[in-house]
Amino acid sequence: MVDFENSARQAGSSGAKRAVVVGAGIAGLAAALRMYRAGWDVVVLERSPARRSSGYLLNLHGPGYDAAERLGLLPALAPRDIGFFTSVLVHADGREKFTIPATVAQAAVGERALSLFRGDLESALYDAVAGHADIRFGTTVQTLTQETGSVEVTLSDGTHLRADLLIGADGVHSRIRDLVFGPEADFLVDLNHMVGAFPLETVPTHVPEGVGTTFLGPRRTAAVMNLGPGRSSAFFTYRSPDTAAEPAHNADAALTSAFGDLGGGIADALHQLAADPAAAYFDSVGQIVMDRWSRGRVVLLGDAAWCVTVFAGYGAALALDGADRLGAAVAAHGDDLSAALDAWEQSLRPEVRKRQALARRGISRFAPPTRVHVWLGDLMLRAIQLPGIRGLVQRSIQRANN
Ligand SMILES: Cc1cc2nc3c(=O)[nH]c(=O)nc-3n(C[C@H](O)[C@H](O)[C@H](O)COP(=O)(O)OP(=O)(O)OC[C@H]3O[C@@H](n4cnc5c(N)ncnc54)[C@H](O)[C@@H]3O)c2cc1C
The missing domain is CATH 3.50.50.60 (FAD/NAD(P)-binding domain)
Structure with missing residues (x-):
């Protein structure tokens, strides 16, 4: 019974x-x-x-921020807010391409925003x-x-x-x-990409503190954020024609195969993943x-x-x-x-x-299909720093949040 x-x-x-x-x-x-x-x-x-x-890392703005406020979470979340940080776009070997100051993202997203670790x-x-x-x-x-x-x-x-x-x-x-x-x-609608993300136990040596570096290449993106001890992390996504054939429980093998040719902070992050593969979130995107x-x-x-x-x-x-x-x-x-x-x-x-x-x-922002798309994406990111274009981006983010 x-x-x-x-x-x-x-x-x-x-x-x-x-x-x-x-x-x-x-x-x-x-x-x-x-x-x-x-x-x-x-x-x-x-x-x-x-x-x-x-x-x-997670961003909460627009209705997500409003919901956190209605749930009464803001007093607990505000001290954990990482805030905005400087982004540096890098070449495959880790050399700097160009920098986007934190103030640009801040101006685009506005004050009612939080950047937090999921945890x-x-x-x-x-x-x-x-x-x-x-x-x-x-x-x-x-x-x-x-x-x-x-x-x-x-x-x-x-x-x-x-x-x-x-x-x-x-x-x-x-x-x-x-x-x-x-x-x-x-x-399930398979978007034919894999995503991997994990915290970094050791602060990445090739990335200055307070900076996130991003490599954007054809069909893949890798980012490494150095926000100090206990607050640094890495993010990877790549196109996969057959996500079912990916080694779902082996983030280390999959990410090393997709990004092992890159240098700088990305090589450092992959090295850290090899030491603790279980720390990674790794899944197909659907x-x-x-x-x-x-x-x-x-x-x-x-x-x-x-x-x-x-x-x-x-x-x-x-x-x-x-x-x-x-x-x-x-x-x-x-x-x-x-x-x-x-x-x-x-x-x-x-x-x-x-x-x-x-x-x-x-999708094409995270995994541009060709080199031409990468080049156009770079051009757009550089342009964001121009005051006129910055206003346009700001308005399009506000429209998406309304
Ligand atoms: C790399 C990355 C970056 C992201 N960035 C953002 C961002 O900037 N902003 C944003 O808003 N969102 C972001 N997201 C999305 C966001 O993290 C997820 O949409 C959100 O966490 C989903 O929460 P959930 O509770 O629905 O599911 P989950 O977080 O998957 O939680 C499900 C829970 O259920 C448990 N569970 C599973 N199966 C069972 C079972 N059979 N019985 C009991 N328990 C079970 C799991 O262990 C887990 O604890 C991001 C996601 C990723 C992967």
């Missing part, structure tokens, strides 16, 4: 509605926080045995919600069934949970999506495109529902915005969950559609 008693005690038996959130990433923790604030009991299930606090955003969310939710690491969902009025899950530890709403925030390769909506292949993000009492959130990809630079922003809007929608619609999910989805879809389209258009 299914024993829901134990889970009821742990999740709280206050009579409040219960949300089970699958995934303790940005979307999952933000949803947990927002559902708690909407008066729900919250259980969070995270497959990893512990928090994954390191990671790559710092995750920590701020975790600290805000940990005292109010039952967060279970090393735990995942084995089976899921929906009945009128509830959703029931069997967990990997053999226990069972019943909830009023299950939020699948388990990332681009979501198991909840597989279980409820169908296989990943039905929703968007998730679905007609509907909820079915009954199961709703997908974040990359699980609408992955916009790294090329949008907006997935964390949408995860925060989506979680905040979800909490607001369930609070506004009371017992009518179906109306709440409809209203939530309608309010979010235009922004997701826009960001997915911008990401597809932006």
Whole structure:
């Protein structure tokens, strides 16, 4: 017989509605926080045995910054803001091509912006919600069934949970999506690129402090940021005609094969990766495109529902915005969950559609198809520094954020 008693005690038996959130990433923790604030009991299930606090650099501006503000995260995030830094475009051997001062990016993006390590955003969310939710690491969902009025899950530890709403925030390769909506292949739009990003344990020697160097070549980009000890990182992306054939669990081999000919800070970063390949985020770049993000009492959130990809630079922003809007929608619609999910989805879809389209258009900025595109890209980046062009860029960023 299914024993829901134990889970009821742990999740709280206050009579409040219960949300089970699958995934303790940005979307999952933000949803947990927002559902708690909407008066729900919250259980969070995270497959990893512990928090994954390191990671790559994220920018939050426009609606992402606004959502962080609505969630009350700004006081915790502001001290962790890296701010803007000088960018140096480099040749393959690491020699400088030209410099873009930090003030140029600052003027283009504006004051309402944060540059953070993913882990710092995750920590701020975790600290805000940990005292109010039952967060279970090393735990995942084995089976899921929906009945009128509830959703029931069997967990990997053999226990069972019943909830009023299950939020699948388990990332681009979501198991909840597989279980409820169908296989990943039905929703994945492969953008034919790989991305790798990792923190640097040792400050990169070939890159001055406070500077990010970027190599932009045909079909690939590599960037190394020296923001001091514990705050330096590397980012790589390259075109791959067959992402399924890439060595998914071997970032070291794949990135060395794609970038091993480069010098300067990039060679240094690859050297550091070889010493600790597990530190890297490494995956193919693919968007998730679905007609509907909820079915009954199961709703997908974040990359699980609408992955916009790294090329949008907006997935964390949408995860925060989506979680905040979800909490607001369930609070506004009371017992009518179906109306709440409809209203939530309608309010979010235009922004997701826009960001997915911008990401597809932006691929050539990250991996210019030919040398001519690289040359044109360089020309544009140099031109950004001219006051007239800077104004144009500023207005186009503002348009994208409105
Ligand atoms: C290099 C890089 C740079 C980026 N830059 C930006 C940027 O500048 N701005 C921006 O807004 N976005 C950026 N993004 C995108 C952003 O990081 C993601 O969109 C966002 O983190 C997605 O959050 P998520 O919580 O939906 O998914 P994830 O972060 O993938 O979290 C999913 C969580 O679910 C857990 N999980 C998975 N499967 C299960 C399971 N079966 N059971 C239980 N738990 C499970 C995972 O362990 C993980 O903790 C960038 C992404 C990359 C890769």
